[in-house]
Amino acid sequence: MIYLDANATEPLRPQARAAALAAMETGGNPASVHQAGRAARKILEEARERVASFCAARPADVIFCAGATEANALALHALGHDRPILIGATEHDAIRAAAPHAEIIPVQPDGQVDLAALKSLLVAHPGALVCLMAANNETGVLHDIAAAATLCAEAGALLHVDAVQAIGRCNQDWLALGAASLALSGHKFGGPPGAGALVVRENLEIRALIKGGGQELGRRGGTPALPAIAGLAAALGAPYDAAQIAGWRDEIEQAALAAGAVAIGAGAPRLPNTICLALPGVRAETQLIGLDMAGICVSAGSACSSGKVTASHVLLAMGQGDLAGQAIRVSLPWNADVEMVRAFQAAYEPMARRALRKTVQSA
């Protein structure tokens, strides 16, 4: 099996595995006053310090939760309850579903946020909460967060950054750039699934979405998932050869283009590991199944819990029309190697040739 779906979940990092196992063996509840509680609390607080230092934040401003869906929902709940909400057109469903009535900030055809449109929306909606992702999960396209943060600061708006896909691959000091908060998820950079965090700017008050026993300084109730949190912290800052991965990404892209594919978002700054490839006239599902049968794991659009693949709202927002239902995402994992690249190329070429031959015939 060749796993090229890192944006769905990155393979577990050995450092994360070791830290999670150690936390599991330690046991204990960080809220307990006895020595077992203290041992658990030590793991939790060391993890918090590590996340804080990685994000250039104070430990007190790191709120652990179940993952980025929750972290994003918490940001919208805590920061957006009394503000107009503006979200990027290509945001993840974790944001879109949590802010169903938000104003949409359009993106340019290359997938980057339309800063002129953001500027006028900020005038029309004073004191807004703006949600933008650092990197898009389907195309890898990076928004210009620094420019967006400057516009937000000028307009007195808050900026929340969904940094899920960028962390570990394309880090920036988002808080220093002016973001009020950022969401991250452990399993997207090699930690175990089940833990994420909302990291906020100093002195920003966060009202809990889940109150419970007042954990996380009253900002997120519920016993923390210690093994997952320890794994998350251990995976942060693990070595990542962005230049090598980007080189393989380009090789895959060249081979796909030669086989008749269109690369979407390739003109914009992108994550080193992500490619969005469309085959004109060929349903994404057909490509996905064909590659899966050849042992290659990739994904397409956003899959519902049923596994049904729908046309990508990201690509529709980029004005890709029919191609929005004809694109797959290839995302290289941190442990990619040249064999994976060759295996993909060997499977993609015949799949594309077979599928495209028919569309040429029927045209």
Added chain:
Amino acid sequence: MKVVVAMSGGVDSSVVAGLMAREGHEVIGVTLQLYDHGAAVGRKGACCAGQDISDAKRVADRLGIAHYVIDSETRFKQSVMAAFADSYADGQTPVPCIACNQHLKFGDLLDMAKDLGADALATGHYVRRLDGPNGAEMHKAVDETRDQSWFLFATTQAQLEFCRFPLGGYASKAQVREIAAEMGLAVAEKADSQDICFVPTGSYDKIVEKFRPDALSEGEVVAEDGRVLGTHQGIARYTIGQAKRLPDKAAHMVVKAIEPGTRRIIVGPRGSQSRIVKLRDVNWLTAPGALRASVKLRARDSLHPASICPDGSGAVLELDEPAIAAPGQAAVFYEGSRILGGGFIAA
């Protein structure tokens, strides 16, 4: 052999997947998502997929085969649901299952199976595909009470060659359920599906209303001599030969004709039925030509001996004895257990 199995989540197609896997084929289960289940049952927030897709996935997991869900909502809406409403608005009586088999299962899904390099498409239909001297032949199921051949007449010869219908040879549904239980499939006792899957309440008015509200507007019920006998609440509620829902003055009469332009329902005494029936869009599963056959004019109908004469892309039926023939329904030609072809009854 590499086989795509169309899995609905019901017991029949689940058993087909199991049988194919047991025979050692590489099985790829595919479920077509035809409509938004949450919207169909009117429950906000319900999953778009519903229980059937999750059942199909569980069966695939149990059998250890690959399984994919294909979004066919747009296609289903256009080719089946809208066509269904249009047909009623045109004064006809459609058969949506035939349209679905024709356009989705043996159209899009079969094409996809070929794109994937599969050797065959297997479904849970109760019909047999037998090898004949001139290629594959379609025959009625051994269990005639389950036979679905009437719904499959539009399958072309080329499609038939690619298809497999493993259940057509079984003596009864009970036997199929036994195999399901033996395979440890959780769907073994699942209830049979309903007649029209996208009309969960059994009343199709809402679908017609959504696509073609004009087909549910009031009109006149008129005798064959032009006398107005009363009013009706929409031509979509009527089919040729129907005696229900007619005004008191038309008691003991049946619908003879439906006029979409004037929205009039023409009624007359029972019995005066037609002998000549024109067909459109005829599909031949034998060499096209004039022939004698037994013809079935509705899903649950007896056989009518007739002479069939090709006429362009259609055909003309001359029934030995007059019978009710409702436009939009299918007329399927049988010779013994074999299906020779069929067409849609023209208006």
